[in-house]
Amino acid sequence: xxxxxxxxxxxxxxxxxxxxxxxxxxxxxxxxxxxxxxxxxxxxxxxxxxxxxxxxxxxxxxxxxxxxxxxxxxxxxxxxxxxxxxxxxxxxxxxxxxxxxxxxxxxxxxxxxxxxxxxxxxxxxxxxxxxxxxxxxxxxxxxxxxxxxxxxxxxxxxxxxxxxxxxxxxxxxxxxxxxxxxxxxxxxxxxxxxxxxxxxxxxxxxxxxxxxxxxxxxxxxxxxxxxxxxxxxxxxxxxxxxxxxxxxxxxxxxxxxxxxxxxxxxxxxxxxxxxxxxxxx
Amino acid sequence: xxxxxxxxxxxxxxxxxxxxxxxxxxxxxxxxxxxxxxxxxxxxxxxxxxxxxxxxxxxxxxxxxxxxxxxxxxxxxxxxxxxxxxxxxxxxxxxxxxxxxxxxxxxxxxxxxxxxxxxxxxxxxxxxxxxxxxxxxxxxxxxxxxxxxxxxxxxxxxxxxxxx
Numbered sequence: 001x002x003x004x005x006x007x008x009x010x011x012x013x014x015x016x017x018x019x020x021x022x023x024x025x026x027x028x029x030x031x032x033x034x035x036x037x038x039x040x041x042x043x044x045x046x047x048x049x050x051x052x053x054x055x056x057x058x059x060x061x062x063x064x065x066x067x068x069x070x071x072x073x074x075x076x077x078x079x080x081x082x083x084x085x086x087x088x089x090x091x092x093x094x095x096x097x098x099x100x101x102x103x104x105x106x107x108x109x110x111x112x113x114x115x116x117x118x119x120x121x122x123x124x125x126x127x128x129x130x131x132x133x134x135x136x137x138x139x140x141x142x143x144x145x146x147x148x149x150x151x152x153x154x155x156x157x158x159x160x161x162x163x164x165x166x167x168x169x170x171x172x173x174x175x176x177x178x179x180x181x182x183x184x185x186x187x188x189x190x191x192x193x194x195x196x197x198x199x200x201x202x203x204x205x206x207x208x209x210x211x212x213x214x215x216x217x218x219x220x221x222x223x224x225x226x227x228x229x230x231x232x233x234x235x236x237x238x239x240x241x242x243x244x245x246x247x248x249x250x251x252x253x254x255x256x257x258x259x260x261x262x263x264x265x266x267x268x269x270x271x272x273x274x275x276x277x278x279x280x281x
Numbered sequence: 282x283x284x285x286x287x288x289x290x291x292x293x294x295x296x297x298x299x300x301x302x303x304x305x306x307x308x309x310x311x312x313x314x315x316x317x318x319x320x321x322x323x324x325x326x327x328x329x330x331x332x333x334x335x336x337x338x339x340x341x342x343x344x345x346x347x348x349x350x351x352x353x354x355x356x357x358x359x360x361x362x363x364x365x366x367x368x369x370x371x372x373x374x375x376x377x378x379x380x381x382x383x384x385x386x387x388x389x390x391x392x393x394x395x396x397x398x399x400x401x402x403x404x405x406x407x408x409x410x411x412x413x414x415x416x417x418x419x420x421x422x423x424x425x426x427x428x429x430x431x432x433x434x435x436x437x438x439x440x441x442x443x444x445x
Binding site for chain 1: 365
């Protein structure tokens with residue numbers, strides 16, 4: 001009996017000292033993400049990620065073409081780099097560009113490549129909306145969503161290692177494996193979409209990313225509300241690959257409340273956005 | 282094995298678990314962003330205790346939603362979890378240089394390589410045409426994107442709310 005009491009005392013002590021140790025994983029989503037994170041990336045893994053991302057980025061540019069408008073490109077880069085200063089992946093150099101299409105969407109390729117369509121920008125009304133979309137895409141890169149899904153790393157078994165062989169010669173099978181991995185990444189962007197939990201993580205990340213950079217995170221909500229009404233071919237891919245807007249809007253509002261963000265105290269930069277839009281052709 | 286020994290082993294195991302869990306609870310995090318504000322409470326409305334710069338080590342003592350509770354100069358503080366990581370910040374990885382001999386060789390090879398990969402995957406002629414059209418590769422555009430830079434001075438001015 002005495003021994004049993006000692007055991008019970010120790011168990012109680014553990015639960016008091018370490019409440020998280022006895023909580024279910026569902027109670028601690030943030031913790032879940034950390035524990036689910038892959039082992040620490042090596043410098044070679046990062047290089048492989050960038051090389052893989054370049055291939056995806058080249059395909060995105062091949063599909064839509066670059067929107068050649070220097071003032072707008074500069075503006076999008078200024079907004080993007082303002083957010084990148086608060087990224088948790090300082091090892092990446094982020095690149096931002098506008099795709100020449102009326103389709104409404106934005107894309108992220110591993111390694112730091114972020115694209116936003118001209119059609120999406122046309123639907124925006126202030127800078128915080130643009131920041132929200134960019135921050136969401138940055139969330140996919142920072143969360144390593146494609147990297148984890150396709151197991152992109154520098155080790156021999158990885159599909160992405162095929163690029164090294166592709167460049168340096170290598171076998172046909174390695175080239176096919178690499179090419180197939182890029183195909184899968186494109187399928188994710190255009191057909192199947194990211195995993196639902198990855199989209200949720202990117203939306204939640206967008207709220208915090210915008211807030212720490214000084215942008216009103218409700219900008220993304222306003223943008224969603226506006227484009228949810230724009231049904232048709234321009235949003236076909238976006239609708240097919242993302243969760244419903246109403247669910248995302250609720251999640252964003254909850255995230256803003258949970259983080260106690262005073263959106264009124266943060267910036268929308270409506271005038272600066274309007275000034276930048278004058279440069280559009 | 283007698284009952285006493287089992288009991289002693291159980292107690293030792295629990296104590297070891299307790300120590301290990303306690304140690305893991307105080308994980309070290311590193312600031313990854315240029316700077317990270319440390320708030321007095323898990324809220325953007327809370328007062329700011331200070332700003333930790335990139336690479337600063339922070340000992341976590343808990344968490345609250347999207348916030349990490351840290352020990353900051355003897356006080357409890359909160360930092361946005363998206364700004365920190367358990368690993369020290371890595372050095373910036375530069376892009377593959379367009380003038381790199383290996384890279385150029387790779388680009389030259391890639392068109393034929395891609396076609397052969399598509400054929401080897403058993404794609405029909407229509408699929409191959411789709412790949413060469415919809416999924417064509419634009420490396421010139423990519424190079425333009427990668428070469429685009431803005432100066433630190435311009436970015437700083439912009440972040441401070443200045444005009445474009």
